[in-house]
Amino acid sequence: MKIILILNIFIATLFANSYYYEFGEKVELKKLNEKRSVNNSDVNYYIKPNGKKIGITNDILVKCIDENNCLNVLNEYEFKNLSKLSKTLFRISLTNNDNIFEICEKLSSNPEIKFAVPNVIKEIKKR
């Protein structure tokens, strides 16, 4: 019993605060001891529950429920680096010191925001 408890704590520690919500589901991540820097911005690497490795940059991508009001919604957070990525998507660029998962969660809890997800780097295969 003790061993199971220790294991649970260990697993919980591994996944602590490293998650975001996508398609309405929680995506828990296990951080890898791997990092690289692109244009002075960190890219951290994680393993998803399905075993796939992804990289996460210091950017959050946001879609609002009302895309015409999205800028107003996001301006309330006073992000220093906010830009429009496409007609319906906004990009928030963070610093290396920001906790991207905490900010994603905060944004996701806003009922006016449809989703707020990190910018993910993943393996793409040519076919």
Place this chain on the structure above:
Amino acid sequence: MKLLKYIFLLAILNVLVYGSNNNPTKEEISKLYVATFNRAPDNAGLEYWLNESGLKLTEIAQSFFVQEETREKYPEGTTNRSFVRSVYLNLFNREPDLAGLDYWESELDTGTLSKNVFIQAIIDGATDTELGLDKTILNNKNEIGLYFANAGLDDKELAIEAMAEINSDYSSVIFIKKEIDSFILLPQSEPYYKYAWHLNSKDSVLNDIGYSINENADINIESAWKITKGAGVKIAIIDDGAHLNHEDLKENIVSTYYADEDNTDADYIVTEDFISSHGNTCAGFAASPTNGKGLVGVAPESDLVIIKLEGNDDISTIRAFNHAQDTGAKVISCSWGSNQVSEVLVEKLKELYHEGITVLFASGNDTMDLDGAGLNDESEVEWVIGVGASSEANDVTTYSNYGNNIDILAPGGDSILSVGLLGLDNMGAVGYDNQLGLVNSNYSFTDGTSFSCPISAGVVALMYSVNPDIKPNEVRDILTSTADKIGATTYNQDGFDSQKLRAYGKINATNAVDEALRIKK
């Protein structure tokens, strides 16, 4: 008669002295073709005799008589009299005068003269007289012969047709030149078209060299090309860049973009251990131009927007689609995937769908059921057309991924079972070496759903070309409802393969274009 004999003897002497000592010219060989076969020289044949055979003119004329074509034209038992008449008709559109006919027949019958020397003497002796404008007609025929060969054409039946209309009136030359010009612009005249079974499987020469190509394996494109070749439509290829100076691409490229760096450098990737050519191949299948070189794409008159995407992060991917959208692309072809599509990309694809842009994704090459747990592939997204691969046997390939959200199959080839598809490689020495001894190194045989996707994108471009207002949902409905039902299976009431492997069947370009045209408002 004495004068005639004197002229003939001079001509013979000229042949014997000149023809056996000098290297032949294009003009001289072309005239031999006219005299012997009554056709224009094919480009490959002319090049061979001129640059590779190493033979003198009389030797070439002699060699013509051991050709299969000559034996068919002058079968065993053909009399010398008949032969002389044929040569006169071939060269001058007239029968020989009786005295000349008797003379040449006698010379040939007694063996004083060989047929090759006779032909050369007739050519060299051609003059305009009251009997006929021999020299004028021969010059006109020769001009067309060279025009045909210089255009790079090799079709012998066409070469006969080109020559049949030529007479002493120079307007006949002008007319046939225009005909040749219009034919040159046909996709079917591209040199490697004969290997492009995905475009025309019935006439594929691959069957003649040991590869089995089902006669219905193509996408039924040629009737569609009579209506449109895709002019006015931009196809974006999001891939690893392309060899932008490729001989069979550059004319159709109208925009380039490197999404990762937000600049215009979409040239292909070269590193120490990797040289890309995937994007080349994809772009070529969609819209390689009709230019007398190599292959032709499904929509040879469409414009290409080449977008290089290397980094695989969501922001770069969105930028890639943004560029396609901003440049006015109506069709976007994506021959890649992750099996874990992001919500961000789905959102972008939805936006494009509602903007009237059709996006296609390849289903992948792992023989995998995409409906399986944990899989969420780009090709399955509601807002895109998912494309699997059909084979040389006109069935699904052994590798194509499948699932309830895959819409259509298109030729992808199956190298393990047969030959694969012939596509563009990088120009020059770099690239793959799967030429099978049939094509030059700018092209190679390959396979994959990667190539089914741009083939389908080309068909969609043809549809937009005839009906620019068509919506992506209508594109999907047309493609799936007009598809050919292939394979040993049954299709359910909705037209979907009961085994899931073949989606709604194989794409049919002519049916799709006809239907797009029919619903035009």
